[in-house]
Amino acid sequence: MDTQILSASADGVARAAELLRAGELVAFPTETVYGLGADATNDAAVAAIFAAKDRPRFNPLIVHCPDLAAVERLVEMDDRARELAATFWPGALTLVLRRRPDSGLSLLVSAGLDTVAVRVPDNPFAQALLRACGRPLAAPSANRSSEISATNSVHVTASLGGRIAAVLDGGQCRVGIESTVVDVSGPAAVLLRPGGVPAEVIEAVIGPLAQPDPKDAASPRSPGMLSRHYAPSIPLRLDVTEREKGEALLGFGPAAPKRALNLSRKGDLQEAAANLFAMMRALDVPGIRGIAVMPIPEVGLGRAINDRLRRAATPAADDGDDDDWHEDRGPAAPCRPLDDGEASR
Ligand code: AMP
Numbered sequence: 001m002d003t004q005i006l007s008a009s010a011d012g013v014a015r016a017a018e019l020l021r022a023g024e025l026v027a028f029p030t031e032t033v034y035g036l037g038a039d040a041t042n043d044a045a046v047a048a049i050f051a052a053k054d055r056p057r058f059n060p061l062i063v064h065c066p067d068l069a070a071v072e073r074l075v076e077m078d079d080r081a082r083e084l085a086a087t088f089w090p091g092a093l094t095l096v097l098r099r100r101p102d103s104g105l106s107l108l109v110s111a112g113l114d115t116v117a118v119r120v121p122d123n124p125f126a127q128a129l130l131r132a133c134g135r136p137l138a139a140p141s142a143n144r145s146s147e148i149s150a151t152n153s154v155h156v157t158a159s160l161g162g163r164i165a166a167v168l169d170g171g172q173c174r175v176g177i178e179s180t181v182v183d184v185s186g187p188a189a190v191l192l193r194p195g196g197v198p199a200e201v202i203e204a205v206i207g208p209l210a211q212p213d214p215k216d217a218a219s220p221r222s223p224g225m226l227s228r229h230y231a232p233s234i235p236l237r238l239d240v241t242e243r244e245k246g247e248a249l250l251g252f253g254p255a256a257p258k259r260a261l262n263l264s265r266k267g268d269l270q271e272a273a274a275n276l277f278a279m280m281r282a283l284d285v286p287g288i289r290g291i292a293v294m295p296i297p298e299v300g301l302g303r304a305i306n307d308r309l310r311r312a313a314t315p316a317a318d319d320g321d322d323d324d325w326h327e328d329r330g331p332a333a334p335c336r337p338l339d340d341g342e343a344s345r
């Protein structure tokens with residue numbers, strides 16, 4: 001696919017919004033780093049983000065909204081969250097909050113969790129795009145997995161050119177590092193990722209932030225971290241073609257029995273990714289003793305699907321310490337001019 005470079009004019013923004021509404025991927029500038037945007041209510045579009053980035057895992061993505069009113073339609077906010085929003089939005093602070101049942105968001109956006117990370121960016125082009133598009137936009141950093149975040153459109157094209165529909169070129173990012181992520185979905189506010197807004201500045205508003213400690217399961221700081229992986233409450237058996245008594249079969253491909261739920265009857269991994277969390281939830285109901293999952297090829301998005309299935313199959317071994325969760329964190333480097341070595345990295 002040819003990646004269009006759209007100027008940050010009214011026309012460029014309108015075209016970007018149109019592509020996004022049609023389920024395409026468009027990279028856009030924010031004040032932190034460039035985001036790889038997709039309609040956060042469209043499962044297939046969100047799955048396409050993971051494919052374009054070559055992400056080996058489904059980690060939850062940040063959902064971007066134009067203002068607080070739009071955020072309130074997606075998540076449950078309390079006084080503490082509203083105070084943070086009033087102080088730091090629009091800006092480089094991401095809040096993790098409970099998803100509203102009527103949010104309409106793709107489950108893949110939060111990797112099956114009941115929480116969603118939300119942010120109101122203050123970059124004028126991001127704002128214009130969000131308003132023109134009229135949909136919440138899921139957007140991790142616009143670079144391939146394991147590469148550092150892109151802070152201008154040249155970096156984006158070097159990494160994702162040919163894999164996404166368009167880049168909205170809004171020049172260099174002002175902040176140049178990712179947003180600070182604070183989980184305020186539970187009683188203790190937990191700093192999940194340091195970023196553009198210093199922790200001390202946040203603490204001046206709501207008091208001390210807890211540090212996540214994934215190794216210490218008993219710590220009051222842990223719940224936010226431990227809840228990061230969604231897993232069904234019933235056992236999963238992977239790579240099997242037949243169900244045992246009491247189990248439901250989760251199929252993949254044309255060979256699956258007609259009556260089984262099928263991640264993708266045509267064997268399309270993107271479709272399977274888009275269906276994964278919703279189907280795991282659909283089968284995690286009283287009366288079903290376990291889920292037998294048919295083999296998924298270990299290629300492309302299949303790797304991320306299998307990774308999540310394996311984690312769901314062995315929840316005890318999953319301490320929430322997700323090595324490449326912070327794949328996009330990179331060094332907290334200030335905004336630098338483009339150098340060739342980096343662009344081709
Ligand atoms: P990215 O969108 O790639 O910049 O990264 C998103 C970051 O937000 C992840 O590294 C997580 O730390 C955090 N995050 C997003 N959604 C959630 C969630 N539902 N629960 C906890 N952390 C989240």
Ligand code: MG
Nearest residue numbers: 140141149328
């Ligand atoms: Mg990134």
